[in-house]
Amino acid sequence: MSIARFWRATPQRYNLGASKCTVCQQVYFPPRTVCPNCTHHRESIGKMQPLQLSGDGEVISYTIVHDAAEGFEMQVPYVLALVRTDEGPVLTGAVVDVSPSEVTIGLRVRATFRKLREEGKAGVIHYGYKFAPRETAPAPGAPPTG
Ligand SMILES: [Zn+2]
Incomplete structure (x- = not known):
């Protein structure tokens, strides 16, 4: 699959496009066409x-991955985190630009688009979001670092 096709196939990977129910204000990522909260009332x-x-x-859970899947060999160990976005949806992604030992629950992060993996001899490169620390804006009540 070409990069262009990959983008077209999964646009939400590129732009973090979500959808919001204007009835109950719930935000969904990936976007949904109907709201499960409100469906029974249509x-x-x-x-x-x-x-x-x-x-x-903000990081709400994380694990340090030591065993890389095929195509991810260059990246171990890395931190795979659940990040609750400010809008509500929880995303899964790698946390980069920080030592795994420095990742904590409550760490403020920002999605950044990075190379995810290379595929086979053709060298097809897939991009997607990862998370990097947002050090300029620590969350109130975040645990002290260091
Ligand atoms: Zn709703």
């Missing part, structure tokens, strides 16, 4: 709006 039909996630969020 209220959300036609009331879902596109929403661009800021990419800012």
Whole structure:
């Protein structure tokens, strides 16, 4: 699959496009066409709006991965984290630009687009979001570093 096709196939990987239910304000990523919260009342039909996630969020859980999957050999060990975005949806992604030992629950991060992996001899490179520390804006109540 070419990079262009990859982008077209998964646009939300590129732009963090989500959707928001204007009835109950719930935000969904990947975007949904109807709101599960409101479906039983059929209220959300036609009331879902596109929403661009800021990419800012906070680590709520993480694990340090030592065993790389095929195509990820260059990246171990790395931190795979659950990040709750400021808009609400929880994303899964690698945390980069920080030592795995420095990643903590509550760490403020920002999505950044990075190379995810190379595929086979053709060298097809897939890009997607990863998270990097957002050191300029520590969250209130975040545990002290160091
Ligand atoms: Zn709803």
